[in-house]
């Protein structure tokens with residue numbers, strides 16, 4: 142058992158493959174509990190996490206992605222550090238991305254995003270997912286085996302966002318290449334790193350060109366809608382704002398969804414009875430995805446900076462404290478979910494999980510991620526039978542080994558190799 146008082150959650154390698162006993166230990170002591178890193182409090186309880194997510198007044202999102210690294214450059218003092226946050230927020234990593242904004246600037250950009258992710262756009266995007274899934278599966282169907290991330294999910298999730306934003310068809314292969322999501326050479330477990338530069342820089346350049354071009358010469362395409370989307374007051378956002386919003390969708394929607402698909406496929410391959418059940422009743426696939434989101438929440442940590450001294454779950458959190466949320470811990474809180482460590486398809490309250498956060502910043506890509514996982518599973522079941530874990534990669538049943546990515550931000554398998562029998 143790890144010593145929660147002394148273990149460094151951010152660097153401790155033994156917590157990577159299975160962080161859940163650590164989360165349980167913390168929650169058992171108190172759902173709002175300081176960790177070894179000074180000035181950081183961990184929230185492992187469901188009700189407490191929802192309370193923090195919903196309170197944008199007391200908790201700033203300025204550090205949502207970076208947490209305590211590097212934190213504010215000065216030592217905060219007093220019970221209200223609102224002014225200090227405003228003074229230094231520009232110095233925090235990714236400070237001008239939606240997820241790190243607060244108050245009006247967040248509301249404005251979020252409204253812009255809502256204008257882009259219209260029900261019509263999402264419907265068209267879901268239609269495209271079927272083609273994108275098939276195209277990806279075509280690349281390995283004859284092999285009888287594949288690595289879920291490198292051969293399918295990384296590329297698929299990237300191409301779904303490219304389609305959502307209307308990236309022209311002729312440029313998409315370049316996106317796959319530049320963002321390192323092409324099918325790797327045989328026997329190489331991870332995507333070929335063919336990028337010669339920062340992927341976000343590549344996206345930034347491309348979207349700047351697209352939006353500038355459409356603002357000069359509008360067409361009837363999604364990129365033109367993006368270029369002319371306005372704030373609720375009718376004003377037009379700066380070019381940079383639209384570009385940042387677009388590039389952020391790739392960053393926010395790619396890795397997370399790819400991890401979700403891999404977790405779902407591990408559970409499906411480990412439990413063949415679910416393959417039969419879901420093949421027989423496709424409507425249950427949505428429940429399957431939901432329970433996967435609860436049990437293996439892809440966002441492992443997500444942060445807030447306490448603006449004013451506040452109490453959560455009866456515990457005082459001083460202003461200046463970094464609050465570390467763990468959706469995966471909250472989603473295994475036994476006060477909320479019975480038998481929280483078990484995968485159960487019949488949970489009546491499964492949709493109350495907080496894998497997509499809650500409150501003003503809750504994930505706007507939730508419907509998209511759910512559809513991506515649902516469509517993927519459905520196409521796997523249509524085109525493959527007897528989907529099983531590759532024993533040469535992960536060991537025999539009862540003695541499996543899986544490696545998870547050594548990051549405190551995401552929960553995801555480094556690789557998942559599956560074997561199957563093609564249908565047809």
Ligand code: HEM
Nearest residue numbers: 205239240390393394397398401439497498502504506510
């Ligand atoms: C399984 C997949 C996904 C998971 C687990 C996930 C999780 C989350 C979580 C927990 C947040 C809240 C962050 C916070 O409150 O600090 C968030 C925000 C966000 N997500 Fe997702 N996400 C997923 C997929 C996507 C997709 C597919 C997109 C879009 C293409 C997307 C776009 C965003 C954006 C733009 C935000 C920021 C919203 C804001 O700050 O107002 N996400 N996501």
